[in-house]
Amino acid sequence: MTFETNKDVLDWFEKQPRALTDEFIDQIPWNEVRNYRFDERLVPVLMYMRDIEILTDMYHQELLRTPTGKDPIISKFMERWGVEEITHGELLNRFLNEAGFETSDEWKEEITGSVSRYYHLYARMLTSFTNCVGKSFTATHMAYGTINELSAAQSYRRLIQLADHPVLTTILKGIIREESVHTHFYLSVARLELRNNNFAQKIARFVIEKFWNPVGSGARPEDLTNYTIATLFGDTEGLEWIDRLVTRRVQDLPGFDGVTKITDRIAQIGHETNVREFGLADA
Numbered sequence: 513m514t515f516e517t518n519k520d521v522l523d524w525f526e527k528q529p530r531a532l533t534d535e536f537i538d539q540i541p542w543n544e545v546r547n548y549r550f551d552e553r554l555v556p557v558l559m560y561m562r563d564i565e566i567l568t569d570m571y572h573q574e575l576l577r578t579p580t581g582k583d584p585i586i587s588k589f590m591e592r593w594g595v596e597e598i599t600h601g602e603l604l605n606r607f608l609n610e611a612g613f614e615t616s617d618e619w620k621e622e623i624t625g626s627v628s629r630y631y632h633l634y635a636r637m638l639t640s641f642t643n644c645v646g647k648s649f650t651a652t653h654m655a656y657g658t659i660n661e662l663s664a665a666q667s668y669r670r671l672i673q674l675a676d677h678p679v680l681t682t683i684l685k686g687i688i689r690e691e692s693v694h695t696h697f698y699l700s701v702a703r704l705e706l707r708n709n710n711f712a713q714k715i716a717r718f719v720i721e722k723f724w725n726p727v728g729s730g731a732r733p734e735d736l737t738n739y740t741i742a743t744l745f746g747d748t749e750g751l752e753w754i755d756r757l758v759t760r761r762v763q764d765l766p767g768f769d770g771v772t773k774i775t776d777r778i779a780q781i782g783h784e785t786n787v788r789e790f791g792l793a794d795a
């Protein structure tokens with residue numbers, strides 16, 4: 513589907529029903545979670561995914577201070593996007609508890625409270641920079657969002673395969689459907705914002721080639737980020753997924769021809785991380 517304006521993209525988005533309705537969540541066989549084994553090496557991975565879903569609210573608040581967040585079409589999308597990502601985090605947290613890995617009652621506050629002051633300072637600096645660039649930076653935000661949504665969906669697909677847990681599969685498939693809708697929004701708006709705008713293309717490419725890191729980097733402990741990436745994408749097959757389903761789709765964006773940053777960075781993390789060091793892998 514091709515769109516001519518951001519408004520067309522928003523109209524399309526608003527016609528998409530939610531996958532994770534109350535009925536969908538109610539019919540998840542929660543009482544069967546313990547009937548299947550859940551590999552405890554994947555607990556930190558699931559926690560990391562849960563955390564970044566919950567931290568979406570923090571990113572959302574940061575974006576609201578930039579021209580991107582003040583754009584009436586994008587902010588309309590972000591309102592619903594923020595709500596959906598929180599549902600994802602809540603479902604993953606519930607799964608962990610049902611599987612016997614109890615989390616505290618204040619888990620959400622603990623995640624947001626654990627983000628370092630350094631990160632907040634860095635985020636504020638970035639916001640100021642963004643405001644200097646102005647409206648043309650929206651393309652960068654949208655390209656960043658595209659990468660994050662694409663890689664979140666691939667992380668869940670990989671998790672389905674690695675965990676091989678029927679109830680988790682049902683939950684993750686529902687989440688993936690919503691991530692795909694998010695991807696389509698970001699990708700379509702990124703394309704429109706980059707099209708015919710050389711300056712926007714140059715900035716977006718520069719920022720991603722220089723600064724892109726997996727979502728959650730800086731906001732979560734580095735060893736947890738690296739463990740998650742290495743567990744999901746550290747082998748040849750995982751890296752091939754990233755290259756085919758994230759990198760190559762991003763290369764199709766105007767001005768992104770030949771950008772290999774995502775594959776390169778993931779490969780580097782996989783190469784440098786010993787998953788046994790996290791203390792949960794089998795000897």
Ligand SMILES: [Fe+2]
Pocket residue numbers: 565596597600664687691
């Ligand atoms: Fe999500």
Ligand SMILES: [Fe+2]
Pocket residue numbers: 597661664690691694
């Ligand atoms: Fe998403």
